[in-house]
Amino acid sequence: MAGKAPGALSRLIAHPSFRWGALLFGIIVLCAVFAWWLAPHDPFRNNFRTRFRAPDETFWLGTDRFGRDILSRTLHGAKVSLRIGLGVAALTALVGGTIGALAGFVKRLDGPLMRFMDALMAFPAVLLAIALAAALGPSEVNAILALSIAYAPRTARVMRAGVMVVREFPFVEGARAIGASPARVLLRHILPNAMAPLVVQQTYVFALAILAEAVLSFLGVGPPPPTPTLGGIIADGRDYIQEAPWISLVPGVAIAMTVLGLNLMGDGLRDALDPRLRTAIR
Amino acid sequence: MTLLVARDLRKTFAGGVRAVDGVDLAIGAGETLGLVGESGCGKSTLARLVLRLIEPDGGTLAFRGDDITHLPERAMRALRRDMGVVFQDPFGSLNPRMSVAQLLAEPLVVHGIGDGASRAARVSALLELVGLLPEHAARYPHEFSGGQRQRIAIARALATEPAFLVCDEPTSALDVSIQAQVLNLLRELQERLGLACLFVSHNLAAVRHMAPRVAVMYLGQVVEEAPRESIFGAPQHPYTQALLSAVAEPGQARRTRIVLKGEVPSPADPPSGCRFRTRCPRAVAHCAAQVPALVGTDHRVACHFPGTLD
Numbered sequence: 001m002a003g004k005a006p007g008a009l010s011r012l013i014a015h016p017s018f019r020w021g022a023l024l025f026g027i028i029v030l031c032a033v034f035a036w037w038l039a040p041h042d043p044f045r046n047n048f049r050t051r052f053r054a055p056d057e058t059f060w061l062g063t064d065r066f067g068r069d070i071l072s073r074t075l076h077g078a079k080v081s082l083r084i085g086l087g088v089a090a091l092t093a094l095v096g097g098t099i100g101a102l103a104g105f106v107k108r109l110d111g112p113l114m115r116f117m118d119a120l121m122a123f124p125a126v127l128l129a130i131a132l133a134a135a136l137g138p139s140e141v142n143a144i145l146a147l148s149i150a151y152a153p154r155t156a157r158v159m160r161a162g163v164m165v166v167r168e169f170p171f172v173e174g175a176r177a178i179g180a181s182p183a184r185v186l187l188r189h190i191l192p193n194a195m196a197p198l199v200v201q202q203t204y205v206f207a208l209a210i211l212a213e214a215v216l217s218f219l220g221v222g223p224p225p226p227t228p229t230l231g232g233i234i235a236d237g238r239d240y241i242q243e244a245p246w247i248s249l250v251p252g253v254a255i256a257m258t259v260l261g262l263n264l265m266g267d268g269l270r271d272a273l274d275p276r277l278r279t280a281i282r
Numbered sequence: 283m284t285l286l287v288a289r290d291l292r293k294t295f296a297g298g299v300r301a302v303d304g305v306d307l308a309i310g311a312g313e314t315l316g317l318v319g320e321s322g323c324g325k326s327t328l329a330r331l332v333l334r335l336i337e338p339d340g341g342t343l344a345f346r347g348d349d350i351t352h353l354p355e356r357a358m359r360a361l362r363r364d365m366g367v368v369f370q371d372p373f374g375s376l377n378p379r380m381s382v383a384q385l386l387a388e389p390l391v392v393h394g395i396g397d398g399a400s401r402a403a404r405v406s407a408l409l410e411l412v413g414l415l416p417e418h419a420a421r422y423p424h425e426f427s428g429g430q431r432q433r434i435a436i437a438r439a440l441a442t443e444p445a446f447l448v449c450d451e452p453t454s455a456l457d458v459s460i461q462a463q464v465l466n467l468l469r470e471l472q473e474r475l476g477l478a479c480l481f482v483s484h485n486l487a488a489v490r491h492m493a494p495r496v497a498v499m500y501l502g503q504v505v506e507e508a509p510r511e512s513i514f515g516a517p518q519h520p521y522t523q524a525l526l527s528a529v530a531e532p533g534q535a536r537r538t539r540i541v542l543k544g545e546v547p548s549p550a551d552p553p554s555g556c557r558f559r560t561r562c563p564r565a566v567a568h569c570a571a572q573v574p575a576l577v578g579t580d581h582r583v584a585c586h587f588p589g590t591l592d
Contacts, residue, residue: 193379
């Protein structure tokens with residue numbers, strides 16, 4: 001949908017932070033997708049003779065206490081983390097987006113829906129996600145569910161605000177004037193014009209979800225071992241941070257790069273999709 | 283037959299603003315009524331009320347003899363097939379994410395008229411009707427100028443062949459050089475298609491061009507309503523006279539301008555009696571006590587002391 005706005009796509013491609021962000025994030029995604037081909041070692045194979053190896057020519061980024069290759073585990077961990085981030089971004093867009101759109105469009109539903117969202121938002125998102133993940137049990141799907149519940153209120157707020165702005169545009173009254181049903185007015189006229197802030201918001205949710213997933217895994221309520229996740233690998237290295245810092249450092253850098261890439265892309269999208277903000281900056 | 287009849291229509295907005303305060307209107311089939319008045323007098327609110335785009339707080343509304351004041355939402359939507367509207371702002375009134383073809387076909391889709399092929403044919407016919415080309419159908423609103431967009435808006439309003447068209451300041455957002463083109467197009471279409479039309483404008487020349495009958499609004503009420511010739515030739519209400527005296531006309535001797543004193547009073551707290559009395563050169567004590575009724579047959583005026591200037 002975004003491509004239809006005049007020049008949005010070309011503005012996006014020309015935007016320096018979007019380009020760097022997309023490059024960085026694109027490389028990480030490719031590494032994660034092709035983890036099985038790229039990883040030099042089996043990420044699950046224990047080998048007691050290679051425990052705590054510092055980076056060398058066999059194990060480029062060292063090994064952990066079970067002798068597993070950190071590079072290989074990080075590549076596979078990135079795959080899991082990205083899957084969870086994508087799942088959370090998609091699910092919050094669907095659920096939070098729907099709730100926000102209804103709250104912004106149907107005045108009767110605004111109060112009840114948004115008070116419910118406010119109640120969820122009253123808890124710190126990460127804390128809520130930890131509690132939910134602990135209650136649901138450690139698994140990848142449960143991590144996605146827990147994080148989606150924690151982050152959906154933010155998406156709902158953004159969607160609601162967008163809908164409330166577009167609702168007042170003259171073409172919405174024009175759609176009513178030709179006899180369009182409320183559902184048609186919302187789906188055909190309001191939503192396509194209110195998607196830009198949601199797209200931007202979801203890149204940030206994606207990044208936040210990856211960070212929060214790392215916290216869940218670090219605390220042991222993420223996907224259970226031996227599944228490599230970035231947070232889980234950091235947790236593995238926690239007790240050996242003095243002697244084998246590479247164990248925690250490598251997945252930590254991977255998380256930072258992923259989040260940086262996503263945030264840069266989000267900034268670019270925000271500038272390209274919001275003409276008002278762009279002229280304000282100029 | 284009288285197509286649209288409004289009786290004692292009222293609308294009060296938040297803050298007690300009485301935007302429309304007891305307006306009677308009647309528009310016959312194929313007839314155009316011009317509605318003039320300065321900004322904030324409630325003319326756009328009235329235009330939305332007669333289409334029930336906003337709900338009236340009082341009064342009744344009849345379309346083709348049927349009371350539609352409290353017509354349920356679903357039935358009202360079906361009735362919109364017979365009503366079209368052209369808004370003021372051609373930049374805001376077209377969905378930027380829909381192509382011209384989608385914009386023009388949408389009323390047909392909404393009302394379940396025709397199939398894909400017949401709708402496409404109708405889109406081409408509509409474009410031709412408003413002086414655009416069939417190849418414009420694939421383009422998006424941002425690719426057009428203001429005047430062309432207003433043509434698209436007119437085509438969209440006429441897609442379902444309505445009997446009644448509301449034009450709410452259709453030219454005031456356009457360049458002066460384009461206004462005449464759009465006005466001529468509207469008038470031509472109105473005559474050719476036999477449309478009943480409520481033409482709202484603050485532009486006296488535009489109203490004169492468009493409407494054989496004209497109503498003048500002040501602070502939420504109609505103060506004078508008459509055929510074009512009487513309104514412009516022999517206005518009775520002092521407000522109409524002041525309004526007309528402000529228009530410079532070429533080839534005419536300088537007429538004395540009647541400059542009204544003071545500001546328009548707040549519609550949230552209108553003056554007692556005659557609303558115009560605070561600015562009226564003829565006002566006397568009686569004007570504050572009694573509300574003047576809109577009286578007359580062909581030429582109706584709401585004033586205790588109506589009369590031409592001389």
